[in-house]
Structures are given as structure tokens and as C-alpha cells.
Amino acid sequence: MMKVLVAESNEQNRNQLVQYLEDEQIHVLTANDGQEALEVWSNEYPKIIIMDVDSPDINGYSLIEEIRRRELDHTYIIVTTSDEDVILGRSFDVGADDFLSVPIRKTELIYRIKASEKVLSNQENQTVIYALAQLTETRDVETGKHLERIGLYAKVIATELNENPQYGSLISSQFIHHLSLSAVLHDIGKVGIEDAILRKTGIYTQEERKIMQAHTIIGANTIDKVADKYPFMGFLKMASEIARYHHEKWDGSGYPEGLIGEAIPLSARIVALADVFDALITERYYKPKYSFEESKKIILESSGSHFDPIIVEAFLKQEEAFKEIAAIE
Incomplete structure (x- = not known):
């Protein structure tokens, strides 16, 4: 009490x-x-x-x-x-x-x-989130400010979608708040992937790729266990969806379940674009840094295949906000 x-x-x-x-x-x-x-x-x-x-x-x-x-x-x-x-x-x-x-x-x-x-509960939620997120940072040397930017990108997209007639009814202020909190846990499952695979710079073998893709299931299962113990933390349901499905693709070619279109939870579809965009504009140990225009071009080319076309439209309307967030180091 x-x-x-x-x-x-x-x-x-x-x-x-x-x-x-x-x-x-x-x-x-x-x-x-x-x-x-x-x-x-x-x-x-x-x-x-x-x-x-x-x-x-x-x-x-x-x-x-x-x-x-x-x-x-x-x-x-x-x-x-x-x-x-x-x-x-x-x-x-x-x-x-x-x-x-x-x-x-x-x-x-x-x-x-x-x-x-409510204020104290939100502070406790954020503490749990960032404590879990830090586990990812200790394993993946490329994470850094990535987590912070993902949350900000996701919030910008969701806020823009709130104005869209098709998606506006699905997005409330609570949805946006939960999304900005939950997005940072998208890769929490990487804590269960061995370093030899997680930090490999070359091309994955078929078996290694399968192991790496399992981080989506590991992440969702980890969050589900926390949610079972703390059911009052409603944002964890969304966090689990994001962790499990943020590598699904609009055309069904993603993983782990090969979901198609709107069968993919909206939260995961939003984070999918935010995650890929940040990976493109950031130098990683396996790739060089792309410019904003190059990254934008790749996102546009992936509309309807990798990404939900309406979410791509929201990205285009908010590209100035994306540029500002991308500058966070």
C-alpha cells in the first residue's frame, strides 16, 4: 500500500x-x-x-x-x-x-x-523499461542512442497517423504514450543471442540467420514473463507485440510468422519503419552510414513490400521531424 x-x-x-x-x-x-x-x-x-x-x-x-x-x-x-x-x-x-x-x-x-x-506509476514504468533496454545495450555495441531515437520516431509517426481517417480511430493518446515507451524494447531479445552471431560482420549462414531471427521470440517471451508478474503495466502488452513482430513485412516475407498487411499489429508496423530508418542513417559495424535522402529513397522503394504504405506517407509528411531526431548523437 x-x-x-x-x-x-x-x-x-x-x-x-x-x-x-x-x-x-x-x-x-x-x-x-x-x-x-x-x-x-x-x-x-x-x-x-x-x-x-x-x-x-x-x-x-x-x-x-x-x-x-x-x-x-x-x-x-x-x-x-x-x-x-x-x-x-x-x-x-x-x-x-x-x-x-x-x-x-x-x-x-x-x-x-x-x-x-499516475505520475509515480509512469516513472516506475520508465524505470522498468530502461532497465530492460540497458540489457540490450550491454550486448549490442551499436545500440547507443538508437533506443532513444526509435521511441521518438515512433511517436512522431503515430501522432501523424492520428490525423489519418483510416488509422485515427485506432490511435489514442494512450496508444501514443505506450508506443513511445514500448518501442525501446523492440530488440530486448538480443540478450539471448550469442556474441559470435550477434556481432558477426560477415554474411550469416542459414543456421545463424535462424538463430538471429529468434531474438523476436526471445524478446516477446521475456516481456510476457514481466507482464504476468506486473499485469498493471499495460504498456507491456504492446511491448511484447513490437518485440515479436517488428521484423514482419507488409507483403508477408518477414519473420517470425510471415504475417501479411494489417495482420501485423499497428505498433509493430510503426516501429518496423522507425527501426530500419535509424539503421540506414547510422554507421554500423556491417555497413556505412547512408544520407537522409538515400535512406528516404530506400524507405519509399519498400512501401507496399516491407512497409505499410500509409505509414510511409506519415513518414514523408514528418521528414523534417525525422531529420531533427536523426541528429541526436
Whole structure:
């Protein structure tokens, strides 16, 4: 259960906050002043603090700064105030995340708590994603900023497709958010491929190619195991789709299942183009770097065979954004 620390020097406000939170079955810790708040936070590590800035012993702004200096994981800090103009600017400058108006209304309090839980959940999701993605980086020396660029390319394409009558109904803000997170896990399965094959510079034998292609299945199975343990992380379903299917081709000549056209999940079709484009414009140990125009030409020539033609159109409409992302080193 998530812990919430109520650090209020005003007893009436403190008791009211505690009552409202306990009504919602929230585990509440309390502190009467800044020093006690710092001690409780240091010992209990609550993820959320609701506090005033008028503590008689430790100035509230100093307390926020001290927490920010010491914390290893982000603590979501909500300041209570009856004078927004005076307090809010400085509070946010020193590290506060949100505010709660005084007199306190239960409805507002609960919505603030729910909002903070979403922010903290997103931060935890990103931590899991990049921890897994780093596994790929330790095996594939060419990854580098590739992961960051893939996520950005995918977000640009999905945002453009949202304006397309055919695909707009399939793309929500949540889809775009999940896609930008999940795309970085597309090659997580490479952790299961031996270095002799993963880093080979020559042409693969038929058997080696089969082993290398298995990274799609390894990746999806790895993510599925994480998803089984953490089912509330909804983005992992999309991450599994991307890992498994981002090497499928529109004409059915891809792998691992030879899916055709719209049978390939939309998320994987988007990442397929983003992945190939980034590989083209980047120098790899097995190929030179191509120019943007050369890479664009190859993408266009592959429309309808490798790539979904509508996704290629979205790429063309956003080529300036692709150029900016491609410059990230």
C-alpha cells in the first residue's frame, strides 16, 4: 500500500487530511513539524508528502530542498496553501510537484492523490523499461542512442497517423504514450543471442540467420514473463507485440510468422519503419552510414513490400521531424 505523509503544523488541517485519506483506505503517516517530517520520511520513505510551508522549526522550502537532496527515488510533494500567489511560485522553484487549496476539500484531495499516483506509476514504468533496454545495450555495441531515437520516431509517426481517417480511430493518446515507451524494447531479445552471431560482420549462414531471427521470440517471451508478474503495466502488452513482430513485412516475407498487411499489429508496423530508418542513417559495424535522402529513397522503394504504405506517407509528411531526431548523437 502506498504511504502518504501528512506534515502539517496546523492541527485542524492535519486531522482533516488524515481523516479524508483514511476514509479511502490510504496508509497515513503524520508529522507535526518539519524536523519530525524529515525523520519520518527518512525512516519510512513515503511516496507522497502533503505539507505546509509554515513549519515553526524548519522552513517548508528548506524541507523540500533537503528531501530533494537526499532522495534516491522521487517523492511526490503536495504543498497546502491558502495564498497561492505568494507560496506557489517559490514552492515549485524548490521542487514541489503540486498544491492543495486550504480550506481542504475532500474531492480535490483525492483527485490530487490519484494524479500523483499516475505520475509515480509512469516513472516506475520508465524505470522498468530502461532497465530492460540497458540489457540490450550491454550486448549490442551499436545500440547507443538508437533506443532513444526509435521511441521518438515512433511517436512522431503515430501522432501523424492520428490525423489519418483510416488509422485515427485506432490511435489514442494512450496508444501514443505506450508506443513511445514500448518501442525501446523492440530488440530486448538480443540478450539471448550469442556474441559470435550477434556481432558477426560477415554474411550469416542459414543456421545463424535462424538463430538471429529468434531474438523476436526471445524478446516477446521475456516481456510476457514481466507482464504476468506486473499485469498493471499495460504498456507491456504492446511491448511484447513490437518485440515479436517488428521484423514482419507488409507483403508477408518477414519473420517470425510471415504475417501479411494489417495482420501485423499497428505498433509493430510503426516501429518496423522507425527501426530500419535509424539503421540506414547510422554507421554500423556491417555497413556505412547512408544520407537522409538515400535512406528516404530506400524507405519509399519498400512501401507496399516491407512497409505499410500509409505509414510511409506519415513518414514523408514528418521528414523534417525525422531529420531533427536523426541528429541526436
